[in-house]
Structure formats: structure tokens, C-alpha cells
């Protein structure tokens with residue numbers, strides 16, 4: 001009886017290579033295709049413009065705004081500490097009542113020129129920030145967003161609304177966040193470049209720094225302007241200069257119309273193309289640093 005193991009030493013290389021090598025080549029080829037397809041789709045999705053265009057051309061805006069005339073808010077309407085939200089509500093682009101849904105905010109912001117991704121990130125944070133915890137519900141309910149956020153909610157102090165604002169007195173001086181302060185707005189207008197009548201980052205930063213210094217001279221309990229609010233106020237500087245204004249500046253007429261009258265100026269247009277995320281980041285950083293560097 002032959003007990004020797006089968007003589008495979010000569011066959012093995014032929015057999016194994018013959019069976020495995022073409023298979024691994026095939027697998028490598030497929031892997032290459034998959035990587036190429038995935039990379040191309042990634043490039044496509046990153047660079048593709050949103051299928052639905054949300055900004056408007058000047059011509060489209062002219063037609064749109066004719067259907068959205070200014071009306072002063074009704075006595076029972078809510079108003080917020082945000083000049084943009086109030087202005088858009090006074091024109092019925094946001095609900096005139098001040099009871100806006102996530103979709104209403106989304107539409108208004110993207111009309112003004114924020115990108116879909118920036119808008120979603122911002123609104124998701126807002127809807128989480130204003131979620132009130134109900135102690136009788138499960139702890140998991142804490143993880144849900146607020147079902148709605150009215151203009152009145154937005155005014156709750158030290159969630160988004162903060163001290164050292166451009167258009168409102170600090171909460172300790174004027175608890176009604178809906179009232180723009182005419183004197184404060186006039187002081188910003190007075191800083192405008194005399195030849196162009198434009199207000200830019202330096203003027204806003206000097207103004208904010210001046211108000212910050214004044215607040216710091218008061219008793220400590222009467223104001224708060226922590227790091228988070230320094231950051232959000234830098235974003236508001238960009239919102240004012242690049243969305244309500246354009247190219248990082250705003251004319252005194254437009255500033256007064258949006259912030260004091262809360263009315264869209266007749267000769268104003270929203271951005272025709274959204275401000276890129278990179279520009280938003282760069283300009284926010286610049287506004288942030290500008291207040292810290294200000295010698296006002």
C-alpha cells in the first residue's frame with residue numbers, strides 16, 4: 001500500500017497560480033473601478049450645485065418683491081431681536097405672525113444667499129438650542145429638536161440673543177429685545193466713510209468694542225459677552241455686511257432701512273450667488289479678530 005503523500009510539489013505551483021492569479025487580478029481590476037467610480041461620485045456631489053436654485057437674479061427678485069409688500073406688524077404678531085427675520089416677516093417672506101417653521105427659516109436664509117449646508121447646520125443648532133426639556137418625558141426626548149421656534153423664543157436672553165449688540169441695548173437696560181435702539185443705530189451711521197456713505201468691518205468692530213468697554217465698566221452682573229457670543233456676533237457682522245450689505249460693507253441707507261425701519265430698501269437685491277462657505281469662514285474670522293484688535 002502506498003502511504004506516501006501524493007506528489008504535489010510539481011503540480012502545486014502550476015495549479016495554485018493557474019487558479020488564484022487570474023482571480024486576484026480580476027479582483028484588483030474591480031477594486032480599481034470601484035475606487036474610480038466612488039472618487040468621481042464624490043467629486044460630483046461635492047462640486048454639484050443644488051438642483052433647486054434658491055437665490056434669485058435681480059429680475060426674478062423684482063417680480064418676487066412686488067408680491068411681498070411691506071406691512072407694519074399686527075399688534076399680536078411676534079417680533080425677534082434679528083433685523084433680518086423681522087424685515088422678511090414685515091414683507092411676508094417669513095410668516096407675518098412671527099410663527100415660522102424650519103422650512104420657512106430655510107427658505108428665507110437661502111433666498112438671502114446662505115448655502116444649503118451652512119443653512120442646515122445653523123438651523124439644526126438653533127432648533128436643538130431652543131428645545132425645552134420636558135421633565136415628564138423620557139430622557140431620549142432631550143435629543144430631539146424643538147418642534148418649532150417662534151420669533152419670541154429667539155429673543156430668550158443668552159441662548160442666541162446676547163449683550164453688546166449692534167442694534168439693541170443690553171438686556172439689563174432694555175428687556176424688550178424687539179425694540180431697535182435708534183440712538184445706537186445712529187451712532188453706527190455716524191461712523192460711515194464720509195465719501196462713500198458706507199459702513200464696513202472696522203466701523204462695526206470699533207463700535208462693538210466701544211459698547212463692550214462701556215459694559216465692562218458697569219457692575220459685572222449687568223452684562224455677559226463670553227467666547228460663544230463673541231463668535232456669534234462676528235457672524236452677525238458678516239450677516240450685516242455680506243448678506244444685507246454686499247462685499248463686506250453696507251450703505252447707511254440700507255443699514256437704517258433694515259435695522260431701524262425693518263423694511264427692505266427699494267433698491268436692494270439679495271446675493272445672486274450664495275456666499276461660499278470658505279468666504280463665510282474667512283470673513284467671520286476677520287470680524288472676530290477685528291473687535292479684539294480694535295483700539296476704540
Ligand code: HEM
Nearest residue numbers: 081082084109112160161162165166167168236239240243
Ligand atoms: C441670512 C439670514 C440672516 C441674516 C442676514 C441675519 C442678520 C442678523 C444681524 C445683522 C444681526 C445683528 C443685530 C444686532 O447685533 O443688533 C442678527 C442678530 C440676530 N439674529 Fe439674525 N440673521 C439671519 C438669520 C437668522 C436666523 C435664521 C435666526 C434664528 C432662527 C437669527 C437670529 C438672530 C438673533 C437671535 C439675533 C440677535 C443677536 C443679538 O443679541 O445681537 N438670525 N441677525
